[in-house]
Amino acid sequence: MDREREKLLIYKAKQNIEAFEELYDYYLPKIFGYILNRVGHRQEAEDLTSQTFAKVLASLGRYEDRGISFSAWVYRIATNVIIDNSRKKKEYAMDPEIIREHVAGTKIVSPDEQVCLLETGEELRHCLDQLKDDYQEVLSLKFFEELDNHEIAEILGCKPSAVAVKVHRALKALRNEVENFQLKQNGNYVGF
Amino acid sequence: MDFNAKKLEKALNGEKINLGKEAGELYDMGKKLSRTRLVDSKTIEVDPFFAETLKEKLYYDWTHEQNAKSEKRISRLRYAGALAFSFAIIVLLAFLSYRYFTPFAESPKVAENEQNTPAPVVQNEPNFITATLAYFEGRVELWENDAWVLAEENIILSSERQLRTLEASKAILSFEDGSAMRLDQNTHVIIEDMTEENIILQQIVGKSYSRVNKSSTLAYTVRSLNTQTTALGTAFTVEIDPADPLQEVNIKALESSVKIKLFDQGQSEEKHLLEGEEANIVATLPINQSLSVRTIIQEELQADFFAWNRSEDEKTNQPLGKLQDIEPPALEITNPANGLITTEKKVFLAGRTDPDSIILLNDNEIPSSQGQFLHEVDLALGENIFHLKTFDSYGNVTNAAISVIREPIQIAKNIEPAKEYTSAENKPPYLKKDEESVSIGNLPNINLSATPNERGVYLSWSINGLESLYGFKILKSQERDNAYAEDESYLFPYSYGRHYFWPIKEPGTYNFSICQHNKDGSCGIYSNNVKINID
Numbered sequence: 001m002d003r004e005r006e007k008l009l010i011y012k013a014k015q016n017i018e019a020f021e022e023l024y025d026y027y028l029p030k031i032f033g034y035i036l037n038r039v040g041h042r043q044e045a046e047d048l049t050s051q052t053f054a055k056v057l058a059s060l061g062r063y064e065d066r067g068i069s070f071s072a073w074v075y076r077i078a079t080n081v082i083i084d085n086s087r088k089k090k091e092y093a094m095d096p097e098i099i100r101e102h103v104a105g106t107k108i109v110s111p112d113e114q115v116c117l118l119e120t121g122e123e124l125r126h127c128l129d130q131l132k133d134d135y136q137e138v139l140s141l142k143f144f145e146e147l148d149n150h151e152i153a154e155i156l157g158c159k160p161s162a163v164a165v166k167v168h169r170a171l172k173a174l175r176n177e178v179e180n181f182q183l184k185q186n187g188n189y190v191g192f
Numbered sequence: 193m194d195f196n197a198k199k200l201e202k203a204l205n206g207e208k209i210n211l212g213k214e215a216g217e218l219y220d221m222g223k224k225l226s227r228t229r230l231v232d233s234k235t236i237e238v239d240p241f242f243a244e245t246l247k248e249k250l251y252y253d254w255t256h257e258q259n260a261k262s263e264k265r266i267s268r269l270r271y272a273g274a275l276a277f278s279f280a281i282i283v284l285l286a287f288l289s290y291r292y293f294t295p296f297a298e299s300p301k302v303a304e305n306e307q308n309t310p311a312p313v314v315q316n317e318p319n320f321i322t323a324t325l326a327y328f329e330g331r332v333e334l335w336e337n338d339a340w341v342l343a344e345e346n347i348i349l350s351s352e353r354q355l356r357t358l359e360a361s362k363a364i365l366s367f368e369d370g371s372a373m374r375l376d377q378n379t380h381v382i383i384e385d386m387t388e389e390n391i392i393l394q395q396i397v398g399k400s401y402s403r404v405n406k407s408s409t410l411a412y413t414v415r416s417l418n419t420q421t422t423a424l425g426t427a428f429t430v431e432i433d434p435a436d437p438l439q440e441v442n443i444k445a446l447e448s449s450v451k452i453k454l455f456d457q458g459q460s461e462e463k464h465l466l467e468g469e470e471a472n473i474v475a476t477l478p479i480n481q482s483l484s485v486r487t488i489i490q491e492e493l494q495a496d497f498f499a500w501n502r503s504e505d506e507k508t509n510q511p512l513g514k515l516q517d518i519e520p521p522a523l524e525i526t527n528p529a530n531g532l533i534t535t536e537k538k539v540f541l542a543g544r545t546d547p548d549s550i551i552l553l554n555d556n557e558i559p560s561s562q563g564q565f566l567h568e569v570d571l572a573l574g575e576n577i578f579h580l581k582t583f584d585s586y587g588n589v590t591n592a593a594i595s596v597i598r599e600p601i602q603i604a605k606n607i608e609p610a611k612e613y614t615s616a617e618n619k620p621p622y623l624k625k626d627e628e629s630v631s632i633g634n635l636p637n638i639n640l641s642a643t644p645n646e647r648g649v650y651l652s653w654s655i656n657g658l659e660s661l662y663g664f665k666i667l668k669s670q671e672r673d674n675a676y677a678e679d680e681s682y683l684f685p686y687s688y689g690r691h692y693f694w695p696i697k698e699p700g701t702y703n704f705s706i707c708q709h710n711k712d713g714s715c716g717i718y719s720n721n722v723k724i725n726i727d
Binding site: 017 | 197204228243251415
């Protein structure tokens with residue numbers, strides 16, 4: 001969305017919800033997709049998306065474009081909602097059956113990816129869930145949402161160079177987590 | 193930056209680079225992770241039911257929060273008002289006590305004009321305004337508790353109220369700043385927001401006329417489909433066809449100018465409409481193709497809805513703009529009579545319109561003087577239809593059409609040859625026989641008719657069974673009972689002419705007749721006598 005247009009809509013949306021509709025229509029799929037990729041559960045993703053937009057609307061009056069774009073601001077809110085939720089449900093473990101059930105009907109990227117998801121994806125996703133919140137967040141934005149480092153930096157509130165470092169560290173942490181998981185499951189690491 | 197992190201970043205960005213073992217593993221890990229994503233957020237299609245339900249919930253929460261804020265504001269104002277009132281009572285009591293206990297104390301001298309000056313009143317200016325359903329006729333309904341209920345006149349309406357007019361109904365929504373929205377039948381409007389800064393209305397369907405008060409500083413906006421129309425001190429209409437409410441919106445700038453803005457999927461476009469222009473916006477087309485602007489067709493303003501709005505604006509001394517004059521000009525055709533059947537090859541079209549109007553015959557302008565026109569036209573055998581159109585300087589138009597049937601000449605076998613009479617004989621032969629009951633059915637005759645107006649008499653005649661190669665003689669008499677012994681005559685030289693306007697300035701009773709003009713100047717066949725009064 002054009003930045004100037006977005007600014008105008010935000011300005012109007014502060015007084016009139018009708019102007020928010022266009023922002024909503026634009027961001028809803030992005031945020032819903034982001035959350036669904038993070039939580040892997042359609043129903044839960046819908047709940048968290050609702051919470052995110054309710055918070056966006058409630059705090060819209062306080063939002064000011066001070067270097068952070070509206071897009072980054074909305075992603076931050078969504079991230080906080082996801083983190084709050086995961087704290088509340090720390091024990092939640094993704095069940096592949098649940099993924100299959102709830103993702104059914106959602107557009108999966110390709111059949112190859114489906115195979116990957118069903119054979120090894122669950123384990124990798126499980127390991128991802130074990131990482132620190134900020135590692136989960138940066139990996140999710142980088143590899144699920146495919147945002148570039150500038151966009152991620154804006155969401156995380158850091159420099160783009162710091163994003164590269166964070167991605168590197170997060171991947172290392174994920175590799176360690178995978179190794180630990182494999183050892184627990186099979187007694188030895190077989191790799192993916 | 194960490195060297196491995198830098199290399200990894202380059203590789204992830206698609207650069208071909210020799211990664212070490214560790215960075216290579218991490219690269220593979222990242223790629224595998226990206227393949228585990230469930231959905232592509234850039235192309236995902238959200239369940240429409242979920243999207244709509246969430247939107248409604250957000251709207252509901254937001255409006256309730258706004259209502260709560262408004263109520264809080266009102267209660268704060270009430271509280272402030274109560275405090276001010278209490279303070280005023282205390283001051284009054286203190287003053288009265290002072291006066292009571294010091295009855296003979298000398299009153300402070302106050303200048304007379306100061307005594308007469310009312311005490312300044314402290315007013316709390318609320319930052320929201322209301323609307324009133326100032327007038328309605330027919331059936332007008334308000335949306336209340338999830339149902340439409342019959343509206344009452346003068347009901348006060350706040351933001352977020354909805355009203356609609358049903359068939360053969362209309363309503364006036366009046367705002368505190370003096371602006372008004374007048375609703376035609378089958379119109380549905382939502383009052384979105386009313387504050388000290390702006391009035392925002394959403395028109396779902398139907399036709400509305402917005403009269404934005406000239407002296408108001410509020411921005412007045414009507415939203416409709418993907419368009420919003422904003423104005424300061426102007427008049428404009430917004431129309432959405434009830435038969436296809438999602439297709440097209442029409443906006444007419446009737447006085448001063450308005451700004452319209454189109455929205456479409458992140459894009460917007462602005463256009464200023466000047467007085468007399470109208471915009472058609474097709475909401476289903478891309479934004480750069482959806483808008484077309486043209487001059488308002490004045491004939492469309494002759495509809496009852498505009499006449500009503502004109503009279504309402506006139507009552508409140510608002511500038512009328514394009515509605516200054518929406519009365520179509522008069523158009524009266526005095527000759528020939530519609531449906532005339534004649535054997536003549538030509539006929540005079542005569543009549544009148546407003547003095548400043550232009551008259552067209554079959555789309556070609558014909559001369560007129562002070563609105564009077566007299567124009568000769570050829571007749572083809574059979575039916576001839578003449579379309580007359582007159583328009584005034586404001587563009588108001590009146591149309592009329594007349595039909596004249598020309599039949600071929602069929603002279604009856606028993607017609608006697610035309611007999612010549614001298615003017616000394618005074619009367620045509622058939623009148624000599626029996627003035628009251630003579631039948632002229634098969635006799636050659638001239639039939640004269642006369643139409644008076646304020647400037648004279650318009651004479652028109654037809655001939656049957658005769659020719660008048662040397663024209664006609666028109667006879668006028670004021671003193672006598674008929675015109676055969678004329679006071680004045682006029683030699684009309686055209687054999688084909690059948691009309692003449694005789695100017696008369698003096699009021700009185702006049703007799704006219706006409707006769708076949710012979711080569712030697714004498715009269716042949718006489719017409720009937722026509723007596724007219726000029727007031």
